[in-house]
Amino acid sequence: MRYYARKSGFYLVALWAALTLNFFIPRLLPGNPVDVLMAKLQQRGGTVDPSVRRSYELLLGTDTSETLWSQYFSYLGNMLRGDLGISVSVFPAEVSAVIGQALPWTIVLVGMATLISFVLGIVLGTVVGWKRGSWADALVPATTVLAAVPYFWLALLLVALFASALNWFPLLGGYDVALSPGWNRDFLFSAVHHGFLPAMTIVISSVGGWLLGMRNMMVSTMSEDYLLTARAKGLRNSRIMTRYAARNAVLPSVAGFAISLGFVVSGSIITEQVFSYPGIGSRLLQAVQNNDYALMQGIFLVITVTVLAANLLIDLLYGAIDPRTRVQN
CATH class of the missing domain: 1.10.3720.10 (MetI-like)
Structure with missing residues (x-):
């Protein structure tokens, strides 16, 4: 029984580490998903103003007014609930x-x-x-x-x-x-x-x-x-x-x-x-x-x-x- 508990605990820690890397690595990439959406909106003749940008930030979970750690804990909470967020590349479809x-x-x-x-x-x-x-x-x-x-x-x-x-x-x-x-x-x-x-x-x-x-x-x-x-x-x-x-x-x-x-x-x-x-x-x-x-x-x-x-x-x-x-x- 100790063997199975030890193995299960190891993989739970590995899952947490993978989720953490999963959060930080994409944010180290250059660019911003909100900028991508704003550019698409502008190409289609839509209105580009601060309120629209703010709405996109809240929708995609990239609120610049929040610290990175706040976004991280929000991300973990969303993962536990099965909420994977909204896709930018197939907007406004859900990731799931x-x-x-x-x-x-x-x-x-x-x-x-x-x-x-x-x-x-x-x-x-x-x-x-x-x-x-x-x-x-x-x-x-x-x-x-x-x-x-x-x-x-x-x-x-x-x-x-x-x-x-x-x-x-x-x-x-x-x-x-x-x-x-x-x-x-x-x-x-x-x-x-x-x-x-x-x-x-x-x-x-x-x-x-x-x-x-x-x-x-x-x-x-x-x-x-x-x-x-x-x-x-x-x-x-x-x-x-x-x-x-x-x-x-x-x-x-x-x-x-x-x-x-x-x-x-x-x-x-x-x-x-x-x-x-x-x-x-x-x-x-x-x-x-x-x-x-x-x-x-x-x-x-x-x-x-x-x-x-x-x-x-x-x-x-x-x-x-x-x-x-x-x-x-």
Whole structure:
């Protein structure tokens, strides 16, 4: 019980530290979100006077008459109430609504791509590790090279080949704008069609890491005594590979996969920008460009909570599976 209480306390402190950084870092950036809104209002022919500016400051929580610490405690209170504020870049929409619209796109795209790359990398890594020294080892340098290719270059290459030259997939967007979003066949097919190239970019770039990690763990596991015992019993090679070697070698990769799932909500900014995909990464870049404190803080909060929750879950599961991890040094 002390182990679980200690871990929970650690992650609560980590959450508070992340929230504090989440508040101060955007305010260290040059510019002011009120100035952005005032400039937009002026471009549209609106009235720009001190009273309007004061209203925007109160609305966005950047009241210059308050001290930075007063704004900080107000920010913490708003976070506890779930009030993420008003977005400047999508004014006057609430931050929670903006994140709610973009987050499902990112979770589906990046989540599915991460799952596919993990499964593909583990399967290939198992085969390559089991047949080490054979032709299968050629997959390792090939996938490592692909993992080293910059995201944006690979994305542009796929766009040029499959979208522009072959015209198999659309160039931009998350779905056909002529369709109304909903749980119907036409929209779902359009969303899958538009998301195929972005997902392929993520899979190609990340599968090499899973393959290499699994391959190395397979090579290490195959020297264990219990595999020699399994062979001595006359078990089939396929059973030894899957039930004995792969089952034990995959444990570190499962932990890494759980952590990577925590980063799914952060999206893939470069991939989403290349394909103009309506995910959370595009919203984050838009918030940075417009000094949108509230939207930046809201997105960082979602990312932070998800990553911390994933790490806490892993720690608690390890504590339940392996009692040795609960022993204090």
